[in-house]
Amino acid sequence: MRSLSDADILAVWESAHRYHPVDQAIALLMTSEPGLSRDELASLPLGRRDARLLDLRLATFGDTLNSRGTCPQCNEAVEFEISCSTLRAPDAEVYEHTLDAEGYQLRMRPLTSFDLAAAAGAADVAEAHRLLLQRCVVEARRNDAFVSAGELPEAISAAVAQAALMTDPQAELLIELACPACEHRWQATLDIAHILWKEVDARAQRLLMEVHQLACAYGWREADILGMSPVRRNAYLQRVAA
Ligand SMILES: [Zn+2]
Numbered sequence: 001m002r003s004l005s006d007a008d009i010l011a012v013w014e015s016a017h018r019y020h021p022v023d024q025a026i027a028l029l030m031t032s033e034p035g036l037s038r039d040e041l042a043s044l045p046l047g048r049r050d051a052r053l054l055d056l057r058l059a060t061f062g063d064t065l066n067s068r069g070t071c072p073q074c075n076e077a078v079e080f081e082i083s084c085s086t087l088r089a090p091d092a093e094v095y096e097h098t099l100d101a102e103g104y105q106l107r108m109r110p111l112t113s114f115d116l117a118a119a120a121g122a123a124d125v126a127e128a129h130r131l132l133l134q135r136c137v138v139e140a141r142r143n144d145a146f147v148s149a150g151e152l153p154e155a156i157s158a159a160v161a162q163a164a165l166m167t168d169p170q171a172e173l174l175i176e177l178a179c180p181a182c183e184h185r186w187q188a189t190l191d192i193a194h195i196l197w198k199e200v201d202a203r204a205q206r207l208l209m210e211v212h213q214l215a216c217a218y219g220w221r222e223a224d225i226l227g228m229s230p231v232r233r234n235a236y237l238q239r240v241a242a
Contacts, residue, residue: 001055001059003060004028005226006230009207011031013201015027017201021197022113022120024193046116047110047168049112049193053192054085063084065083065084067079069177071181073182074181074182078177078180080175099159106160106163107139108138115135133149133157172189175189214233
């Protein structure tokens with residue numbers, strides 16, 4: 001795992017800015033871990049993927065992450081600050097989980113980026129949710145007879161969703177939030193893949209502007225400008241603006 005340099009950020013932004021968010025997360029990890037293939041990274045349980053994304057965020061932009069949410073009670077915008085290293089648990093065991101519910105016996109596995117990509121084509125959120133639950137069922141039986149995951153009754157879907165989470169507890173990054181306006185407290189999930197891509201996008205836009213300004217002023221090449229430390233680049237930008 002290495003941090004993303006300014007040149008890395010522009011390169012990954014250029015190649016992946018039109019990708020689906022699931023693939024953008026993989027593109028970021030491929031840039032920082034060139035020894036791993038796309039398939040290896042896409043096969044990681046989502047909790048492992050998110051742990052790597054938190055490491056990458058910390059290495060590239062620092063530990064403190066500022067984000068915002070909306071209070072579900074009064075709609076107030078709530079800004080919050082979290083620490084990537086605190087949120088990142090050690091690589092927890094991920095394993096198959098068994099579930100016994102309503103006469104059905106299920107074996108479940110953790111979800112991966114391949115599953116998210118498959119669900120991205122679903123018609124709506126409910127369909128995507130159903131598809132994900134079906135995909136994490138490795139095997140389903142009733143009275144010793146195999147049942148296909150698509151035939152499982154709706155009545156056990158909540159138990160299946162709960163069991164799916166237990167195969168990979170890190171797949172859901174939960175944060176505690178409190179509303180400063182109405183004091184409501186709630187748990188929100190943090191989508192580190194989405195947040196990190198937005199940060200990469202914002203940094204890429206700023207880098208493009210900096211290269212543009214310095215290239216216009218001095219005629220320098222993009223690679224030379226990106227190769228400068230941010231301190232030196234800023235010093236020149238200040239002179240250009242003066
Ligand atoms: Zn509120």
